[in-house]
Amino acid sequence: MITSAEEFVRLRTSKNPEEYFRAAWDDAPLDVWHEVIQNYPDMSFWVAQNKSVPVEILCILASHPEEEVRSMVASKNKLPEELQLKLASDPEFFVRQRIAYNKKATFKALQIISQDKDDELRAHVLKRISEGRYF
Structure with missing residues (x-):
């Protein structure tokens, strides 16, 4: 499980395939997803890409100003x-x-x-x- 916004960003930007994979698949609490979106808006696409991202977060990202985030x-x-x-x-x-x-x-x-x-x-x-x- 991803436990902080900083951990998500570190995993997503890692050169290690295992860490990168975790960013795409691991769960995170709602507050972590909210924090990533708020504090690291450039990571919103990667939040949307995560296979376990909750629908509540997808609801927020469905109104994102960037087309690629809404497409994801x-x-x-x-x-x-x-x-x-x-x-x-x-x-x-x-x-x-x-x-x-x-x-x-x-x-x-x-x-x-x-x-x-x-x-x-x-x-x-x-x-x-x-x-x-x-x-």
């Missing part, structure tokens, strides 16, 4: 529907695309993207809907 959040399979709906309407294409290709995307989220201005994205989502590939 949109790719998470554990994303609850309310966050999928929010990100399906994101102004940035790559965020919407991550929802469209998320294997756990719900019907409602895909419905939003089925109205997207991008033809290819819209076609992909309409195909998923027609094949029943949604949750």
Whole structure:
């Protein structure tokens, strides 16, 4: 378990693959994730990438000003529907695309993207809907 924001940053920036791996997989208490986001905002993408990051933290990161952070959040399979709906309407294409290709995307989220201005994205989502590939 990661026990501090400083430990997370150290693990994430380590050249040691075992430590780097821990930053991507290990749990941390909510207060540690909050502290990383607040004190090390440049680490927000890596917080979102962590496989065990709680949904409560993904809720915060879903409103992050950086597109790459929101895109990472949109790719998470554990994303609850309310966050999928929010990100399906994101102004940035790559965020919407991550929802469209998320294997756990719900019907409602895909419905939003089925109205997207991008033809290819819209076609992909309409195909998923027609094949029943949604949750």
